[in-house]
Amino acid sequence: MASTALLKKIWFITGASSGLGLSMALSALRAGHRVIGTGRNIEKAAAEHPEFAQLGGQWLQLDVSQPGAERTIQDIVNLEEQRFSTRNEQPHWVAVNNAGATLIGAVEDMSDNQIQQYLQTNVLGFIRVWKALLPTLRRNRTGTLISISSIFGFVPKAEHMLYSAVKATTESLTESYATLLEPFGIKTMIVEPGGFRTPFAGNNSKSDGGISADYESKMQAWIGIIDAAQRDDMMLTGDPVKFGHRVVDAVESQGLFESLWAKHDKSKALRILLGTDCYSLFKERVEDLQQGYIDMAEVAHSANVDE
Template sequence: MAMSALCAGHRVIGTGRNVEKASSEHPEFAQLGGQWLQLDVSLPDAEQAIQEIVALEEQRFSTETEPLHWVVVNNAGATLLGAVEDMSENQIQQYLQTNLFGFIRVWKALLPTLRRNRTGTLVSISSIWGFVPKPEHMLYSAAKATTESLTESYATLLEPFGIRTMIVEPGGFRTPFAANNSKSDGGISADYEPRIQAWIDIVDAASRDKTMVNGDPAKFGDRVVEAVENQGFFESIWAEHDKSKALRVLLGTDCYSLFERRLGTLQQGYIDMAEVAISTNVDQ
């Protein structure tokens, strides 16, 4: 995403817990004009750190006649494999600090600026597993589902201020994401072991062989930038979209097929509950 945005002529501030490691692994980011910011969103002081960089950027561009259009991309997080009952309270809390509270800290730091400028784009990087519950990494699914719901709520609040909101739901992409996983610190309950271990084996195999999935990270970045710029596929999509609702961006054929099956299940449940729903009304 960052490289696609830089190549499209945008200014990009990239954040990370270890900027030295990130910059050494991706020297092209700085070469193209990207700026690094040391930031660990899991820490309570992350909000203050973001506010400081926002203030510096606003001052730098204070002579511009047009307000800055900030594009806020929430992409921090990793997967956690296992059932929650096999995780310690500490592991659960630490996981949510990044995958949920980190999201919220970024919003709290930046949304006042977007509202003041009356323009901006909010991009929440979720996962198809945020819409389709995955028991083998249920806390990851739960965290993503929560951020999706919060993002949808914000879409309605932010639309009057000229701010668009997107939820990006990727399937499998050839990135280090699979390798950047952790597992329940309490092991695996025997009853769940066959199913959870089978999924762990798949994830570990994907971490060694990225060709197990078909998603191209460069094309992922291009699609997100096109969505922000209202270009390419998204020119007609945005034209017909109710901007008081978050735009769901489905990336990957695996994501698309899983999304379809989940919709079918929900639709059938909706139909089955028709008489049940009205059966609880007060008798007239």
């Protein structure tokens, strides 16, 4: 039987209708949490994944790219808060920003309209969720803020440059929020997955202006890899079920995360690396940054005012 602490948690997960979002939702439900999962076509999601409702999950029709999304979220939050208030309880909300998509191509090959639409979902959509939920988390003096990023948010990927850029942006915003939210008992996490066996790789869009000839060789080679992974997910090493379990463990400070949270400075976001491919790329990037830091020592000091 789920504990009282678990029953007080409400997971709000955007983009819960497929992939890693669905995996998190099902793991949280099976652990005894309440889950509100959003999607742009919840009738389709409900038909394809009946287990979500069978486990007690609630679908919410939501497109975070629309300005009205904030109001929709606030309405459902108010209903949940009222339900808990009758029991004199303050729920622990787990706000998971997961909705988004990847985009292949160089920004110079994308129209202004395509770029603006992409930013609406992948940056402004993130912010709308925060604006709707964070006042409640602060008022309750408890909660968890989770940003689902990508290893490409820390390790820039030329073929996914705008995707990398928006993930880097949301990571920086999340890290900034961690400092503000820690005094209110709110934990903050950034989850960076590598390649997982979900439909995500195949659900990409491409630059609407085509591909500049100078970049075609590199772009087409990567598109070939993406297409191959879509046909054969055995190329990917990440298990989405385990992904969901690890995120639940992180929220509950249990399993591998018990000792990690015990020594972590909670005024900083906990950066979670999931997948050996992700871990390897992260290591290479950190080593590059470390070498750059060492090499720039003399240059940095050379710009000081002469004493």
